[in-house]
Amino acid sequence: MLRQVTAIRYVTPLREGGSLPGVVEADDLGTYVAKFSGAGQGGHPFEYAVIRLVPRVERGEQINVGVLLYCQQRDFLAARTHLDADRVRALAPDVDLPAVAAVLDSLDRTCSGDGPATRMRLGERFRWLAAPRSTMIQAGPVHTGLAVDPAAELDRLMVALVR
Template sequence: MRRPFEYAVIRLVPRIERGEQINVGVLLYCQQLDFLSARTHLDVDRVRALAPDLDLPAVAEVLDSWDRTCAGDGPAARMRLGERFHWLAAPRSTMIQTGPVHTGLTNDPAAELERLMAALVR
C-alpha cells in the first residue's frame, strides 16, 4: 500500500545576492512509515564553476548536519520526526536552503529518496 510522503530539494546558494543555486540533496519525510532522511551529494566541479573560492569542507559539514538532525542527534532528539522535517524545510536565507515542499505516494520511502536523488541531484 502506497503512503503519502513529503520532500524538499536541498539547495546550495553560494552567493545569495546572485540567486544561483545547485541541488545538493533531498529531504524526505513519510509520517505513516516513521521515516525521515536526507541524502546529499556535493558536485565539486559544479560548485567551483559558480563559486571557486567557496569553503567546501564547511559546506560538507553543514550538509552532514542535515543527516544528523534527521537521525535525532543533539537538540533534534527532543523533536518528533515531523517537527524535524518542517524545521529543516522551513524557508531560510542562508547558503544551504530547501526549495518548496512537494508530495507523493510511496511504499518504500528509502527507495523513493534514492530515486529523487538520481533525478534531481546527481
Template sequence: MRVPFEYAVIRLVPRVERGEQMNVGVILYCQGHDFLGARTHLDADRARALSPDVDLEAVAAVLRSWDRTCDGDGPARQMKRGERFRWLAAPRSTMIQAGPVHTGLTADPAAELDRLMDALVR
C-alpha cells in the first residue's frame, strides 16, 4: 500500500552570498512507515567548480552529521523522526541547506530515497 512521504534535496551552497548551489543529497521522511533517511554524494570536482577553495572535508563532515541526525544519534535521540526531519529541512543560511519540501506516495521509502538520489543528485 502506498502512503505519503516528504522529501527535500540537500544542497551545497559554498558561497551563500552568491547563491550558487549543487545537489548533494536527499532527506526523506515517511510517517506511515516510520522511516527517516538521508543519502548524500559529494562530487568534489563540481564543488570546486563553484568554489575552488571549498573545504571538502568540512562539507563531508556536515553531510555525515545529517545521516547521524536521521539515525537519532546524539541529541537527536530525544526527537521523534518527524521532528528530526522538520529540523533538518528548516530554512538556513549555511553551506549545507535543504531545499523546499515536496511530497509523494510510496510503498517502499528506502527504495524511493535511492530513486530520488539517482534522479536528483547523481
C-alpha cells in the first residue's frame, strides 16, 4: 500500500504543459515528483516567510515565532505570530519579551495597512516585511506554494513551523 503525504510546497515545474508535473515538498519533509491535473487550477500561488527571533544576532541562534503569507491573486497578506516565553528564556533569559511582542504585533498591523504601510500595496508590504535585516526579528527565506484558502494555509504553516 502506498503511503499518503500532503504536498506543502511547490518547488519547481519539470516542464510546461496541461498536466503540470513538478517537484513538491511534502509534510513528511520528503521531495516528490507530482503530476497535477487541471493545469494547476486547484490553488492560488502564494509566498511565505517564517518570522524568526534571533536574540543575539552575532550567535545566529533563532526561534520561529511567526509566518508571513502573501497571495496576490486573493489580495491576501497576513502574519500569524506566537511567542513562547519559555523557549525564548531558555535561549536568551535577558530578552525583553514585551518589546518583542510589540514588534510582532506591529507585523500584523503593517499587513493590515496601519501607519506608513497605508500607502503601500500588499506586495510591497510583503517585500518590506520579508526583506533581510540584522535585527532581533527577521524573516527567513521566501518560499512559494499553492493554496485554495490562503488563511487556512497560513494557519497550517503556523502549526507546522512555529508551534
